[in-house]
Amino acid sequence: MSLAVLASRALCGLDGLAVRVEVHVGSGLPAFHLVGLPDAGVRESRERVRSAVISSGFEFPAGRITANLAPADLPKESGRFDLPIALGILLASGQVALPNGEAVSGLGQYVFAGELSLTGALAPVEAPLAIAMAVHRSRPGSTLVLPASSAGIAANVHGLTVLAAQSLCEVVAHFTGSVPLPVASASPIAADGAAGLCLSEVRGQAVARRVLEIAAAGGHSLLMAGPPGAGKSMLAHRLPGLLPGLDAEQSLEVAALHNAAGTAQCLISSTPPFRAPHHSASMPALVGGGILPRPGEISLAHRGVLFLDELPEFGRRVLESLREPLETGTVSIARAARTMTFPASFQLIAAMNPCPCGWLGHARVVCRCTAEQIARYRNRLSGPLLDRVDLQIALPSAGLEWMDDPPGEASAPVRARVILCRELQQARQACSNARLSVADLERFCVLDGKxxxxxxxxVLRWSWSARVVHRVLRVARTLADLSALDAIGSAHIAEAIQYRQPWGTPP
Structure with missing residues (x-):
């Protein structure tokens, strides 16, 4: 046989696109050509494959070898194609024969990915979880062959068979019928670690604690404005402890995003992610990007919390890039060849000072900022961005009385109420209140006359847009759910209105 065809995968964002690895060994002057739009890392596989084949005890063919990675218009990157290319060379040159005279077409149910070292050992591949999810989604019943160091992560995809190989020799031994490859065992999902920081450590700030519970119960975004030491960051870091844990499918999705971002260790956890980038972060770092686009902070916060401290200090373009993801729950990164879409359904929690010096409204420190400086500072946040933030509150400065206040309610009972509220929303509309569509608002947020x-x-007093009205209705729906009421009353609307005043209580 002079031709072998095997299946592999190329990563495009979180999508593992099918790649057909065609290897032909023919007569002619010795040459090894690799075609199909490979990048430098893939082109270098010619030397890795040559050394790996020889080091594994096989003969590297002396003829003309052509390896085609199809489709030709799809860019190929990384060394994950080493294994299918090397195996294709051995099959096409006749050095490896399948048992019982089985044709190479019998390998159609297998998908191969693995980088070879010069000794023939298999090194870990990038984003094995994303590859496994794509294979299971598009080719049910397939078997994925991966390096042993990556197979345990990929085996968490239920219903997919993953074989773990240490070297090229082990893969050859499996397909010749001598020694079968072991089926990889799934890595355990880490237990919920939500009980790290407790809300009882926050003394005082009763309104802020109430708003934090509302944000957790409905998945709402939140902006807290207050002087230094008011407790903004302390409250934000305790929000993950109030959120329900992720289910198995959500845990895999979050882990796949971190895997695709190049995280060294892929931890599959039921704890919602919490990301807190510094205000000097660039737009590609926050949104995602690069020559080969990778997920940014908003995607790494998918199904979790994105905390932006010192919000006005972020670049204007960086902040404005949050507007579409806040609405759609996804972010699309366009390049000349193709557009990649990453999930970005995050809960935004932001904190800021009320003025440039930070002391406006403080009980003991005098603010010396002029009205113009305060207006310029606050105008760093555009109206369209603020319209998309559901809850906006002003935190008072912490007086000395907080030292005598008893500890507040712990996170555990608050989290129990949040979980009950979330379960009610899932049973009623199959999503959180923050994700209610306009049609769902008309169905589930009916108001009485008062x-x-x-x-x-x-609306007349503050000239609110239709978007703000929808946000208020979503918050009022959460307030009614926390009270276990089907109907939204005037008290719920009044409280929701109070939570759109980032510079203080409305007069």
Whole structure:
């Protein structure tokens, strides 16, 4: 046989696109050609494959070898194609024969990915979880062959058979029928670690604690404005402890994103992610990007919390790039060849000072900022961005009385209420209240006459847009759910209106 065809995968964002590895060994002057739009890392596989084949005790063919990675218009990167190329050379040159005279087409159910060292050992591949999820999604019943160091991660995809190989020799031994490869065991999902930081450590700030519970119960975004030491960061870091844990499918999705971002260790955990990038972060770092686009911080916070401290200090373009993901839950990164879409359904928690010096409204420190400086500082946040933040509150400065306050309610009972509220939302509309569509708002957020009149007055007073009205309705729906009520009353609307005042209580 002079031709062998095997299956592999190329990563495009989180999508593992099918690649057909065709290897032909023919007569002619010795040459090894690799075609199919490979990058430098793939082109270098010619030397790795040559050394790996010889080191594994096989003969490298002296003829003309052509390896085609199809489709030709799909860019190929990384060394994951080493294993299918090397195995294809051995099959096409006749050095490896399948048992019982089986044709190479009998390998159609297998998908291969693995980088070879010069000794023939298999090194870990990038994003094995994303590859496994793509194979299971597009080719049910397939068997994935991966390096042993990556196979345990990929085996977490239920319903997919993953074989673990240490070297090229072990892969050859498996397909010649001498020694079968072991089936990889799934890595355990880490236990929920939500009980790290407890809400009881926050003394005082009763309104902020209430708003944090509302944000957790409905998946709402939150902006806290207050002087230094008011407890903004302390509250934000305790939000993950109030959120429900991720289920198995969500845990895999989050782990696959971190895997695709190049995280060295892929930890599959039921704890929602918490990301807190510094305000000097660039737009590609926050949104994602690069020559070969990778997920940014908003995608790494998918199904978790994105905390932006000192919000006005972020670049204007960086902040404006959050607008579409906040609405759609996804981010698309366009390149000349193709567009990659990453999930970005995160819960935004932001904190800022009320003025440039930070002391405006403080009980003991005098603010010396002018009205113009304060307005310029606050105008760093555009109206369209603020419209997309559900909850906006002003935190008062912490007086000396906080030292005598008893510890607040612990995270555990608050989290129990949040979980009950989330379960109610899932049973009613199959999503959190923060993700209710306009059609769902008309169905699940019906107001009586008094509540509607109160909302109309707020719209006229502050000239709210339709988007703000929808945000208020979503928050009011969460308030009603926390009270275990089907109907939204005027008290819920009034409280939701109070939580859109980032510079203080409305007069």
């Amino acid at each position: 509540a509607k009149s109160l909302l109309r007055q707020a």
